[in-house]
Amino acid sequence: MSESAASTTKKRPEFYNIDGASLISYRWPLASIASGMHRVSGAILFFLMPFIIWMFDNSISSEISFLKFKAAFNEGMLGLPGFIWKLVALGIIWASLHHFIAGMRHLWMDTHHEHVTKDFGRQTAAVVLVLTLTLTLVLGAKLFGLY
Template identity: 40%
Template sequence: MSEVTVRKQRPKHLAINEIRLPLPGIVSILHRVSGAGLFLMLPFLLYLLDRSLGSPQSFETFSAVVGHPLAKLLLLGLLWAYMHHFCAGIRFLLLDMHKGLELQAARNSSRIVLIVSLALTALIGVKLW
């Protein structure tokens, strides 16, 4: 007996700009990126905590650092990372409990995560600054 082997034409390179990632995949990647960002920014946050609690002079240093527009932008990014990581974490816990595994439910929950995390970031960001 002869076996016929059919070979598929596969691309020789991976064109990342042509890959269309679904929304739940984007939320998953952003969850990982936000977790890594929060972890890597931990020394900066601990420095700010130290400056804010040490003495009145160190609080002045804290106020000067946090008052800079670049630091405010960085802190706003950290706030978004925390909000997104929190909301997406709740979504993933529900997925682990087999809630919302259907395609449309997964798309809706990932859309909700993005909207809620951005809304909370805007709300808290405006309240803080």
């Protein structure tokens, strides 16, 4: 390449590693937010699995265990009010919804990678976030007795 051609070519962007302090001010792309939240929701589901199993077991074992289960969410248990347990359940609802919907997005993108573009990734990430938050709000309203 001649010197004149080299001087007229567009300069390539420089990439650098960001440190921990820059994470807050860094402008995260929407697709990376959805992907990161997919990982977080998976971790939440993994670590709260004993609570999820307890909820399932007490809700279907017997009428007495179901009443204990209901009381935990109404009056509370282990020194915590029922409101806190409902918030934990709402977190599990969000994590389940987000992990499922974002997982379906990832599976589709993995199997149809020839059709995936940057714009498509941004659009599907927005759909995942809006759909997850909308469904969480609807189910949260039901959990807290608003309808």
